[in-house]
Amino acid sequence: MDELISIIVPVYNVAPYLERCLDALLSQTYPNIEIVLVDDFSRDPSPGIMRQYAEKDSRVCCVFQPENRGVSAARNAGLDKASGDWICFCDGDDWFEPDYVEKMLRCAQENSADYILCDYQIASDGRNAIPVRCTANFETGCDKRVVMACGPLSSCTHMVKKGLFDRSGVRYPTGCRQYEELPVIPALASFSCRIGVVHLPLYNYYQRGNGSSASNAGLDSEAQFKTALAALKAVVGEAYDLELEYLSIYALHYGVILSLCKKGAPANVIREKIADFESQFPNYLANPYLKYMGRAKRLFLRFVSKKCVAGLRLLAWVHSKIVK
Numbered sequence: 616m617d618e619l620i621s622i623i624v625p626v627y628n629v630a631p632y633l634e635r636c637l638d639a640l641l642s643q644t645y646p647n648i649e650i651v652l653v654d655d656f657s658r659d660p661s662p663g664i665m666r667q668y669a670e671k672d673s674r675v676c677c678v679f680q681p682e683n684r685g686v687s688a689a690r691n692a693g694l695d696k697a698s699g700d701w702i703c704f705c706d707g708d709d710w711f712e713p714d715y716v717e718k719m720l721r722c723a724q725e726n727s728a729d730y731i732l733c734d735y736q737i738a739s740d741g742r743n744a745i746p747v748r749c750t751a752n753f754e755t756g757c758d759k760r761v762v763m764a765c766g767p768l769s770s771c772t773h774m775v776k777k778g779l780f781d782r783s784g785v786r787y788p789t790g791c792r793q794y795e796e797l798p799v800i801p802a803l804a805s806f807s808c809r810i811g812v813v814h815l816p817l818y819n820y821y822q823r824g825n826g827s828s829a830s831n832a833g834l835d836s837e838a839q840f841k842t843a844l845a846a847l848k849a850v851v852g853e854a855y856d857l858e859l860e861y862l863s864i865y866a867l868h869y870g871v872i873l874s875l876c877k878k879g880a881p882a883n884v885i886r887e888k889i890a891d892f893e894s895q896f897p898n899y900l901a902n903p904y905l906k907y908m909g910r911a912k913r914l915f916l917r918f919v920s921k922k923c924v925a926g927l928r929l930l931a932w933v934h935s936k937i938v939k
Contacts, residue, residue: 620699757812836870
């Protein structure tokens with residue numbers, strides 16, 4: 616019998632986009648799917664749209680949260696409801712390519728893999744989609760430690776055996792308002808037996824002006840990252856310290872310093888932040904995963920290590936012009 620694929624869709628006030636998402640899921644070239652829609656107490660017509668689709672296609676089932684609990688709780692509720700052999704996720708305002716499930720499952724079956732990842736593309740109104748090669752550093756059968764450290768964190772570019780969730784006990788942390796996928800996706804990689812990679816942009820991430828990122832703009836991202844990283848470490852233990860160190864290098868030493876430079880923070884604040892990181896990770900420049908970082912980012916880190924604030928400001932300015 617064909618394996619059943621559970622697609623979990625957290626839904627929150629996405630009525631203008633939900634039909635596009637569901638039509639794409641129901642049009643998959645691999646038909647043996649169940650779509651688990653989890654409404655997170657939407658205040659728009661989303662619940663009615665969910666019910667309409669469930670009435671006309673038996674592959675759709677609905678879960679309604681009694682209050683707004685956030686995307687992590689919605690995904691966890693979907694995991695509790697899902698009965699498939701495999702789990703994948705789609706956000707309610709995004710959509711799959713028609714052969715997303717077919718190609719991901721074929722990769723899994725042909726390579727005896729239990730953790731599959733693919734590329735994605737950024738779609739927006741009035742512009743051509745922009746493909747993003749987040750799998751460029753990986754091949755099927757690659758070292759799972761590399762995927763843990765350097766792989767994409769988005770749940771939606773992954774399909775994993777449900778047994779990985781069941782065996783590991785991994786769930787989305789409801790206490791994280793940002794980086795909620797950090798304690799999940801790398802942790803699942805650590806429990807996997809074999810990695811599979813599809814070098815195709817099978818997922819469409821819809822970028823809209825009032826997207827979810829705007830709601831997180833005022834949060835303390837650094838503190839949120841540290842909370843999520845601690846949750847990841849609690850799951851995987853001490854055996855992956857280099858992988859966790861690299862995640863910290865990327866998010867804190869590269870990401871935070873870049874953000875401070877873009878915002879025009881005073882030089883002494885930037886140098887203090889650099890010194891604080893170096894006190895926690897004094898040997899970070901020897902981290903073996905730095906070779907997977909792009910050349911421009913490695914150049915930025917070189918200026919960071921020299922505490923050359925003027926050079927960092929220039930690189931940050933160039934970054935703001937060429938990276939949208």
